Amino acid sequence: MTQDNTDTAAGDAEFRAEIRDWLAENLSGEFRGLRGLGGSGREHEAFEERLAWDRHLAANNWTCLGWPVQYGGRAASLARQVIFHEEYARAEAPGRVSHIGEELLGPTLLAFGTEEQKQRFLPGVKSVTELWCQGYSEPGAGSDLAAVSTTARLEGDEWIIDGHKVWTSLAHLADWCFVVARTEPGSARHRGLSYLLVPMKQPGIEVRPIVQLTGTAEFNEVFFDGARTAADLVVGAPGEGWRTAMGTLAVERGVSTVGQQIRFARELSDLEAVATETGVITDPLIADRFDKAWIGLRVMRASAVRTLAGATEGAASGTANSAPISKLLWAHWHRNVGELAMDVLGPAGLLSPEGDLDRWQRLFLFSRADTIYGGSSEVQRNILAERVLGLPRQAR
Template sequence: MDDFRASAREWLADNLSGEYRHLRGLGGPGREHEAFDERLAWDRHLAAAGWTCLGWPVEHGGRAASLADRIAFHEEYARADAPARVSHIGEELLGPTLLAFGTDEQRKRFLPGIRHVRELWCQGYSEPDAGSDLASVRTSARRDGDDWVITGQKVWTSLAHLADWCFVIVRTDPGSRRHHGLSYLLVPMDQPGIEVRPIVQLTGTSEFNEVFFDGARTAADLVVGEPGDGWKVAMGTLSFERGAATLGQQVGFRRELDALVALATRNGAADDPAIAERLARARVGLEVMHAYAMRGTDASVAKLVWSRWHRGLGELAMDVIGAASMLTPDGLDEWQRLFLFSRADTIYGGSDEIQRNIIAERVLGLPREARS
């Protein structure tokens, strides 16, 4: 691992210079609009050097890197202040899903495009009446000859306005309920039956979208797993979403906390015992988060821990800045953006309430919540 880490560190230091120097620190949640085309070029530069899809098998273009090596890369990537990736949905979510559940034909068709960042993906899960409760999806698909025909709406679809493809959870058995009768389809975005409407966020930017399917089509063989097995495949994707990359995310959190401590020291906020205690608690919380991730704890526990911690950091930042945090003479600064966007941390990817239910029912074995 030490050799792998050193190699990654050296490559990042050498390549985050010249034409890519200005990309340091750009992008990420709430800031996906920043230098998108240039970050796409950076992702392709990473791919050409063999730094994408590290954990994939060698026969599919990866390095078969161990979990320890992948964690090392994500940590070094965050420490180098490298730009947020634009291809992470394909690489971190769909790619592992196809490796686990896809057919040989699907892997041959889609994995090279993900590996070389030729095709970008988005995730079609949430709906207006089925957010964290994914089993309530109503978007439907029916067979029409050699195609699936899709009708319905998805919402909060990250980067749908820039994606080439979407993996979509749909109901293919009209009489089914809950997690039964769902299927996992791969759908091309550039077609007449799809309309994408950006959602303006608190930050004034639009990286989430509504996606409307009105007779959209995809080939019959672009269902991952068997028709009706979409719940199992979707849960597999969610487990990949909370994998090794979250360790790199925590390095970013640590950098944010260090910067906030430095700010509190400069402006005197750290002299307030209440602020000092909250900064100390934030440091302890970060160490707890890291310990949970390293021991491979339940994904719902990990999501609950990091999302509440990060939202709390945004609130703490506003108190460190004081009354000036309410002023925006030149637009939002980094701390105001953190505060506003982190309000969503406890909602997207499964809300706190849903995560607590999952922990209670599936981890602790408590009685299931009554459902209509």
């Protein structure tokens, strides 16, 4: 995949050189062995060491780049945030353990939080001293966020929370969770929801790991049984949590997706090397699938650049409408690459002599979930049909 730089403004090239040199110098010594570790499906790898790396990034002011300076950021332009993610991926730097706090909760608080909430929580996100998880999906709701049934009632100066969340990434490691709960009895769909900040280390919360096909457990069920949080830890007005939750989803597929595409390109290049070494690449059907995969990456790149350009120009509605397209593109592309990996390996891909999965087996198994987590493909298509194209709503 050719290198597409986003250096357009004065100083961007110097910024790229700065982060590239810093990563080359610092991914050494105690951090040398972290290259390529972590990320989706591999969150179990060297967690404590990657946490130390994230805190090292924070100590050198490489976290929360786009945040305002008053909250610890650099007020970096969108282009420079993209540059950081590009160079981070090219350096094979490890998967971040603070992604949910930095990329989701932080921007949400900046947009919707009170000044007291910003002062309380943003420093912990910036320094990676408090980790977060996302309490959205439920057994009876899945990707349909408006169907949540977890409830919260206000008693005195506390919210009392009861309910059940599922597929909660890294809940077993998190200090806090942002939870969408129904706070108005009798309300339905997107009305009557609130966006609460809930401490995870308390008697009213039980976390049960979900063992995946890969044998690891980065997802969890979370049970709330009289869990408590302070009355003022609601982001946005009580009952208007849908708006806040949609704000979080809008930033979920932001600048970090460009770095994701670079990691995808490396993954595909490595798989193509395997196919070349074994001779499978001479099969015209296999070669054609590699060609289509490379074309798919170019399409993702073009879509991401267009979306980010729209965000730079203030086209908020267009950016929000592009989020489902981004998810559909990368999820199906990556799942197809997982299937291609198994066809490249052939019968050997069915074996695990050492009792553990190799890189390509893990890719295949975990990528089966790509079209489900983070918003299932069915829901993304409904959003595009109903909200973008104006088609009739699906019967529910």
